Amino acid sequence: MAHTALSVEARPLADGLISYQEPHHLPVGTYFALSPPVETRIWEDVRLQQQCLPAPAHRQFVRQAAYSGGHKGRGIGQETWNIWKHDVYDRYIIRDQTLKQIMDHYKRQKEFHGTQKQWKDQLGKWQFRKRLNSEDAAYICHQLRRGESDGRPRQVLFNGQPKTMDDIYAYIRKSTKVKSEAELMECLNIDQPPPHIVCEDLVPSGAEDLRSAGATTISPVVIPVHVSPLHSGDQESSKPRISEESFTHITAPDLDDFRAPSSGTSRSEENGIASEEVISDSDSEFHVPQIYSECGDGVLEMSSQESIPRMAALISNSPIQTDADPASIEVEIDEWLGKSTRDTIGDDEASRQRAFKFLRHCCAVAIHTGQTSKIFTEYAQRASIQAVAVFGDIFRLHPWDGVSVLNHMVALLSIYGHEFVPADILRNIRNDLHNTIRNRSSLDQQAPYVSVILSTLDFFSQIPYSKQIEPSYRLTDLAEMVDSAKKAFTPGTHDQFWLSTTYLHAWALLEMRENNEAYKILRDLRPEVEEVFGRSKFQTINWIATLARAESAIGKKTAAMNTYRDLFEARISPQFSDMHAQYWDGQYRLACYTRKHVDAARWSEEQKRVARMDIADRLQATLRWRAEHLGPHNPVSLQNERALRNVLKKLGLVGEDPTYTEIVKKNLTGL
Structure with missing residues (x-):
């Protein structure tokens, strides 16, 4: 799930997901960039914070922190420290960096000037320690x-x-x-x-x-x-x-028979997408809200259109706090996912039901985690345990669905800005599978599908969260993983397994700037993907979206625009109404690909101006919808804002430093 004016491009994720992140950002299958790194944004433009729309008093710490962080000795609010908590844990505990190394990094890269005493006090509050006490x-x-x-x-x-x-x-x-x-x-x-x-x-x-x-x-x-x-x-x-x-x-409770009762930015211009264009491989069928008919044709009417904005926001990264009790939200999740989700993954009713349960529990984790009441925390914990358990069943009974299911999950959550929720679910799944493999003597530990699924989970964990870190994937190992996936099952059966793995390989190639090789894979296998998955299915739409990214990366700007426009008009727009996030994601990325085409075209300035006005209008409409339904501070909205800001500046319709209000309310009619 384009980014901000920072470098951006769509990034494919396993099974056809894309990510709107700096190439080194987030995971495979992240149809939207799993949120762009905080560090690149929070200190990037303090002035912008003062110009944004009025915010409640509890948000004012951001402005204060931006200034106090720049002077030694000043107090730094706890909310400000918590912004960096996950990254500090990774550096201090996982990577075993010294406190001095971490302080130097934050001073140099983020202009964050906490004193050594402040840092030590904060590590103590977080209980981050390398040795036993x-x-x-x-x-x-x-x-x-x-x-x-x-x-x-x-x-x-x-x-x-x-x-x-x-x-x-x-x-x-x-x-x-x-x-x-x-x-x-x-x-x-x-x-x-x-x-x-x-x-x-x-x-x-x-x-x-x-x-x-x-x-x-x-x-x-x-x-x-x-x-x-x-x-x-x-x-x-x-x-x-x-x-x-x-x-x-x-501590996992005993499981009853229900057991589950209730996953590019690209490197700025070099990969073919402008920095603000995070065009990611889209998750075509798994965005909430999303409603398909059973045949995938047309959009089913919702019983209550008023509930769409609330649920969209609840699952977003900036959720509206709800007064609803957890049980009623559980019911709404079922209504949102609907029967179409059950029909997307799996070759029989039982496997489709398992995939649906897994996605449903992951969705519940995301929603409940966004609330403040402790009762929601309990529901989030329970849903996470259930999600891990259901994936264990998928791994044991229908392992060929494993890669697809993981990518659906990442895409489903990342389209709404979630980063930590899918990352932690993936980590818990990986730990549980290792325990299962170690303790289950009946499991063939040498079976190719075992290593492929574990390698997929490992790959997700290797994707850097920081834009300062260049991605470094072992492409040879990924190619071998594809070969193992092809041999995992009888030729001609369960081809979705190796095709999903191949998608992951192609995405990594794009991240590593092996654009021509990625393009060849995506182009040559497109017919087979359409045959195996179906013309309008999730994996097919994402595969084609990633092909458009690859075309742009090798300089085929016009081809990329045409490929994505055909995808949007023939497969996305007919299936999603303008009340769905998937529809507006398609509008956004189509605008970004069109902008690249216009910038490279040998047109007169007047022709380019007319085209850019249309692009600006499309980006503005998308931003308004996202700001209302997902929140103006959602990562997706922020990416959209930067893309629109840059186009309006190029048109000369705003000054050098326009405010958020200026760009979102700019009247483009008749200009």
Whole structure:
């Protein structure tokens, strides 16, 4: 799911998703850019923050932080720190960078000048630490001893690394605070478990009974909760904020038979798309709201058109806080997804139902995570556990649907600006599959489909979140993954598996600027994709959208515009009304491809002006819809705003630094 005036281009994601991110941004299958990096936006234009539309008082911290962050010693609001929480965790814990390295990075790249004391205090508040303290050691000891008493082997992970009683004994020997295990247990705070410690029962209670019944067991997972609405922050930021209690330890409940009751920016101009044009491979059928008839022809009427803006906003990255109770939202999710979603993935009713449940639970995670009440947090946690469990069933029973389902999920959420929710669901799925493979003796661990699905999950995790980091994919490994996918099943059966994997490979080629090779793959396999998936299906539409991106990247600007225009007019517009995000995404990208064509055309200035006026009108209409239904501070709206701003400046209709109000309300009629 174009970006801002920063470099942008559509990025394909597995199975035909695209991302509106800087090429190094987000994942495969991200039909919309999984939100562009906050860091490139928040400090980029402080002045713009002061000119944007009036904001509630609770948003004023952004302006204050933008200034206070530039001077040592000034106070920095907690909301400002939380903007960087996910990135700091990645650098400090995952990549093991020193505090000095992180401070230097933020000073140089983001003009963020927190003092060393402020940084240390904040790391303490977040409980980000590389070494055990007494509370950590006590909690780990408690969990290990509890597993022993229950007769179940238990694994405890500290920052993702396993810890044993030997580590606890080593801590006690070195500690000056405690001298025995008994003294250590006096430090235990069972009511507030450390967020960076995860416990897993290697042989969960009742696992044999569940397995014999054909059920899939899952391990406890860590998911982010309390992601504050994007609109509570600055306008330029595109990443969700994570509050202080952003990670919660969840112990999976016993699963009943319902078990689920309720995934380019391209590098600016070089890849063929202007920086503001984040033209991504679109998720054609999985955007909420979206309503197909069972045959995919025409749009079914909604019983309540008034509910569309509310639900669109609820699942967006800047959700409207709702007074509805969680149960009523669950019902609305079902109404929005409808029967068409069930018919999209799978070759029988059971597999289609599983895919639908998985997408539905991921959608529920996104909506409930956007609310503030604790009861919504509980629903989000439950939905995340259920999503992981359902994917386990897909992996076990219909693995050839695995890559497609993952890409649908990423696209579904990223079109509304979600980044952390899909990333965490993918991480939890990967952890659960590793446990499943390790513990299930009946599973052929050497089966090609096993390595392909795990490699797909690994690939998603490798996509950089920061525009300062160049993508670095092992294209040879991806090509081998495609070969493995082709051999996974009998030739001529389940071709969707290797075609979905091939799409991922083509997307990575575009990200690595191997544009000609990507173009050849997308062009040559297009007929086969249409035959296997169907003319108007999700994967086909995304494949063609990515082909248009590849054409633009190799300099075929006119061909790219024509390819996408045909796609929009023949397959997108007939199936979506102008109340659906998919329709406006198509309008947006068509405007961006047309702009590239006009810029390269040998036309008179008057001809170009007329064409650009039409482009501006299309971009403005798209921005107005997105601002109303998804929120003006949603990443998608911000990308749209920059694209419109640049076109209006080129037309001379606004000054050098127009405000948001100027560009969105500019009267283009009769000009």
